Amino acid sequence: MRLANIFRLGVKELRSLAADPVLVFLILYTFTYAIYAVASGANFEVSNAAVAVVDDDRSALSLRLRDAVLPPQFASVVELTAPEADAALDAGDAVFVLHIPSGFEADLLRGRDATLLLDIDATAMTQAGNGAAYLQSIIAREISAAAGRDDGMTGDLPIDLVVRSRFNPNLSSVWFNAVMQVINNVTMLSVILAGAALIREREHGTIEHLLVMPVRPAEIMAAKIWANGSVIVVASVLSLIGMVQGVLAVPIHGSLLLYTAGAVLYQFSVTALGILLATIARSMPQFGLLVIPVIVTMNLLSGSSTPLESMPVWLQKVMMLSPATHFVAFSQAVLYRGAGLDVVWPTLAILAGIGFGIFAIALARFRRKIVEMG
Incomplete structure (x- = not known):
């Protein structure tokens, strides 16, 4: 692959995205008000119970x-x-x-x-x-x-249990919801933008123009991945800084630079997944219907909504094949607990391996589609 072709095609993708006001609004809304609404509205603690x-x-x-x-x-x-x-x-x-x-x-x-x-x-x-x-x-x-006791207990205990809550001492659901909503939105928009970019090329007829150019299918696909992925990575980092830390006052304990590196690896896999789904769908409505169950499954079973350990063992093993599961574990370790590279590098390695696997499958499907169109 030639890097110059990948760069120029990626710039074309960015211009196409900037020219679509609906997608621009979707990105801005998803990483601003949507984060605030979910984090401050969907609370898990008891409040004003009757x-x-x-x-x-x-x-x-x-x-x-x-x-x-x-x-x-x-x-x-x-x-x-x-x-x-x-x-x-x-x-x-x-x-x-x-x-x-x-x-x-x-x-x-x-x-x-x-x-x-x-x-x-x-x-x-x-x-x-x-x-x-x-x-x-x-x-x-x-x-x-x-009854005249001052220990607050109705029975005698041989121990004095002292509970300390680390990383979220007030047990505030806002701290959890805000960061996890950013992660879930990264998954959702990455799949949608990459897949929609390919279908938009097909519906507008510009994919035929690419076929007569001296570019390879891998270069076309890599350009879509870096262009759409970079937009999501930048938007998620700005959302963590501006909305999560700034507006919601949620502390970020770890390195945003390390998070960015992990998000780039994650983008490699989920944007490739979006292109894979776009090669299966024949139109934008079909793509939307195909994306919904995939995104819902990835978000609900990745550990961002419920603990992975509470799921059946067989389901845990299945979800280990999803890049979202590993990215959620990586993000929680870095952003919540302040973990460094020495702790999360195995997760990054697994994430990279899954990403290359999805990319290879998506590239094979993409080449086959291009041959059919040619």
């Missing part, structure tokens, strides 16, 4: 338990009767209903077994799981204080 109390005890302890449930995790506690509480759960007006039975405080002070009932609307999974843990902690603390 809590109702059925208080049959009417004791000082029951009032103390009600007063201990406070914002911002929970909304103001509403007292209901048992039938009203069931109706509130059915209607979705309450996520948690705490039933305090009659004689609860008296049984507790006399050393008898005392029971509390906490009904949870588990359709709201995030609030149900995290909120239940918060409420159990609150109840245990208040009961311990009422």
